Amino acid sequence: MEQELLQEIASYWGTRAEGYSEVNEKELAGSQREAWLHVLEEQFPEKKKEEMKILDIGTGPGFFPMILSEAGYTVTAVDYTEEMLEKAKENLGKYTKYGLERVTLQRMDAQNLEFADETFDVVISRNLTWNLEKPEQAYQEWMRVLKPGGVLLNFDANWYGYLYDEEKKEAYEADRKKVEEQQLDDHYLCTDIDRMENIARQVPLSAMERPAWDTKVLESLGVCSIQTDSEIWKRVWSEEERLNYASTPMFLVCAEKSAEQSFQLGDVTVRRSEKYQAASEDGLWYQAAKPGDMVTEGGPVVAYGRIVREPEYDDRKEQIVHYWEKRSESFLEQRRSELANPIAKRWMKEIEKQIPAGRRLKILDVGCGAGFFSILLAKEGHEVFGIDLTPEMIENAIQLAEEENADCCFQVMDAENPMFADETFDVVISRNLTWTLPNAEHAYGEWMRVLKTDGVLLNFDANYGKEDVADTKGLPEAHAHFKVGNEMLEECERIKSQLPISRKNRPAYDVAVLCENTAGEIRIDTSLGKRIYLEKDEFYNPAPMFSICAVKQ
Numbered sequence: 269m270e271q272e273l274l275q276e277i278a279s280y281w282g283t284r285a286e287g288y289s290e291v292n293e294k295e296l297a298g299s300q301r302e303a304w305l306h307v308l309e310e311q312f313p314e315k316k317k318e319e320m321k322i323l324d325i326g327t328g329p330g331f332f333p334m335i336l337s338e339a340g341y342t343v344t345a346v347d348y349t350e351e352m353l354e355k356a357k358e359n360l361g362k363y364t365k366y367g368l369e370r371v372t373l374q375r376m377d378a379q380n381l382e383f384a385d386e387t388f389d390v391v392i393s394r395n396l397t398w399n400l401e402k403p404e405q406a407y408q409e410w411m412r413v414l415k416p417g418g419v420l421l422n423f424d425a426n427w428y429g430y431l432y433d434e435e436k437k438e439a440y441e442a443d444r445k446k447v448e449e450q451q452l453d454d455h456y457l458c459t460d461i462d463r464m465e466n467i468a469r470q471v472p473l474s475a476m477e478r479p480a481w482d483t484k485v486l487e488s489l490g491v492c493s494i495q496t497d498s499e500i501w502k503r504v505w506s507e508e509e510r511l512n513y514a515s516t517p518m519f520l521v522c523a524e525k526s527a528e529q530s531f532q533l534g535d536v537t538v539r540r541s542e543k544y545q546a547a548s549e550d551g552l553w554y555q556a557a558k559p560g561d562m563v564t565e566g567g568p569v570v571a572y573g574r575i576v577r578e579p580e581y582d583d584r585k586e587q588i589v590h591y592w593e594k595r596s597e598s599f600l601e602q603r604r605s606e607l608a609n610p611i612a613k614r615w616m617k618e619i620e621k622q623i624p625a626g627r628r629l630k631i632l633d634v635g636c637g638a639g640f641f642s643i644l645l646a647k648e649g650h651e652v653f654g655i656d657l658t659p660e661m662i663e664n665a666i667q668l669a670e671e672e673n674a675d676c677c678f679q680v681m682d683a684e685n686p687m688f689a690d691e692t693f694d695v696v697i698s699r700n701l702t703w704t705l706p707n708a709e710h711a712y713g714e715w716m717r718v719l720k721t722d723g724v725l726l727n728f729d730a731n732y733g734k735e736d737v738a739d740t741k742g743l744p745e746a747h748a749h750f751k752v753g754n755e756m757l758e759e760c761e762r763i764k765s766q767l768p769i770s771r772k773n774r775p776a777y778d779v780a781v782l783c784e785n786t787a788g789e790i791r792i793d794t795s796l797g798k799r800i801y802l803e804k805d806e807f808y809n810p811a812p813m814f815s816i817c818a819v820k821q
Contacts, residue, residue, distance in 0.1 A: 274401065277348075277401075280464065289329035296363055300506060301335055303504045308421065320342070322343045325378045326378055326396030329356050330356030330357075333371045348378065379401070379402045380409065384413070391410045391421070392421045395518075421520065422520070425478075430515070431465060431469060439514070439515035444457070479521050491523045498517065588657070592661060603639065603664075607643060611801075615644065628650055632655070632696045633697050635699070635701030636656050637699075638665050643669055656683075684714065692719075693719055696724075698715075698726070704763075712782055720820070724820075728813060733774075785818075786819070797811070
């Protein structure tokens with residue numbers, strides 16, 4: 269579908285190449301040529317012309333390359349439409365002294381640039397972003413190819429906003445009437461307007477308020493500074509353009525990429541690079557040298573990924589933590605009993621079938637709860653780290669490990685965002701956790717990330733989303749669910765109803781997600797519960813448990 273829309277957009281602009289070129293010819297012949305050059309140069313970084321590398325994205329018939337090459341700049345110009353590039357080549361030979369001597373033309377998708385990081389000093393675009401299917405991705409790409417200290421200049425307007433707003437529609441129709449009264453060419457009606465409106469309805473920015481949208485996106489990309497000019501049209505438009513587009517005035521978005529190699533944020537010195545990620549307890553976001561780096565001044569910070577905005581508040585995790593906080597005491601009692609029960613040996617037998625034998629392994633127990641798996645594995649001589657989002661569970665795990673004389677390391681941490689470096693663990697293990705996660709797909713990706721190559725992910729779970737845990741019929745009197753109480757079980761059902769994974773067909777869903785995260789072997793076992801729960805006792809689990817074993821490749 270995406271490729272089809274891209275081809276339709278390219279096809280449409282192919283039919284516009286000749287007419288668009290005529291518009292550029294008028295700009296070249298009049299005062300607009302110098303006006304545009306002045307607007308561009310006043311935003312350029314302080315650098316010699318011969319040293320500056322400029323990228324013009326969506327060049328069309330080549331207006332910007334023509335005026336810039338004549339002024340002494342070297343320009344790379346890209347467009348996805350072959351007819352536009354052919355016209356640009358023709359125009360460079362026709363209207364400039366240097367032809368292609370200072371200009372390189374390439375066919376390229378503005379949303380997927382084929383240039384290396386930090387290649388250009390300036391990135392320019394005009395009237396392009398509004399008809400991109402993935403404008404946010406385009407901005408990411410444009411900032412990526414900018415050098416530190418480089419400048420992005422994007423000229424655009426709220427084109428086709430009248431399709432979604434009645435007031436804008438009335439203003440648009442007033443423009444058409446004024447143009448007709450002045451006996452000027454109508455820049456809308458001389459095109460295939462129905463076809464263009466059909467495209468405009470399929471791209472996101474037609475319905476957005478800009479440049480507010482652009483500012484928000486660029487801020488999320490961690491730029492040094494952003495400026496907008498909603499009156500730039502007054503400096504570069506002809507009288508004919510002003511009448512045609514009075515209801516859609518062109519704006520300029522100017523974004524500068526940070527040139528600093530490091531900066532101070534509180535007591536933490538942060539180094540700049542391409543990779544960014546969340547860091548501190550108060551929600552600040554830092555830059556880092558490379559994935560997994562620890563920034564320790566003023567407190568430890570794990571950093572990887574890219575800068576993003578603080579995510580929208582999601583109270584589901586708070587509900588989940590609150591629920592397990594209330595269950596933590598009974599959970600401790602149950603795990604203490606489970607460690608002393610023959611069921612512990614059954615679990616170890618299942619685990620040992622799947623993990624590498626004959627050596628000490630570094631293992632991450634995700635959603636460790638009161639530490640049952642962590643303690644079992646530590647007693648076998650492995651180096652074990654247990655994480656859980658509920659602080660009370662971690663306190664209980666520490667207490668139980670001390671009672672069992674097991675050497676484990678426990679930490680409060682989000683299972684969906686484990687703060688460990690890539691390829692840290694030989695094994696990642698989990699039990700009865702995935703069904704509680706708001707974003708299980710992301711969690712699986714993170715668990716595979718922290719696994720070493722040839723490492724093993726071992727997940728034990730059940731399709732609890734399709735089970736009614738409040739239904740205690742058929743359970744033995746000593747079962748843990750009777751100790752929890754109906755109110756807690758009903759709360760569990762309410763939480764489950766908010767989680768997407770509750771509506772998935774498992775473990776088929778899990779396997780599909782893991783196939784996206786590894787090319788290694790994936791094994792499932794849907795008869796696990798029958799080998800673990802041999803008696804209907806306090807540990808009995810009526811939901812059919814399965815195991816998933818995925819090897820990272």
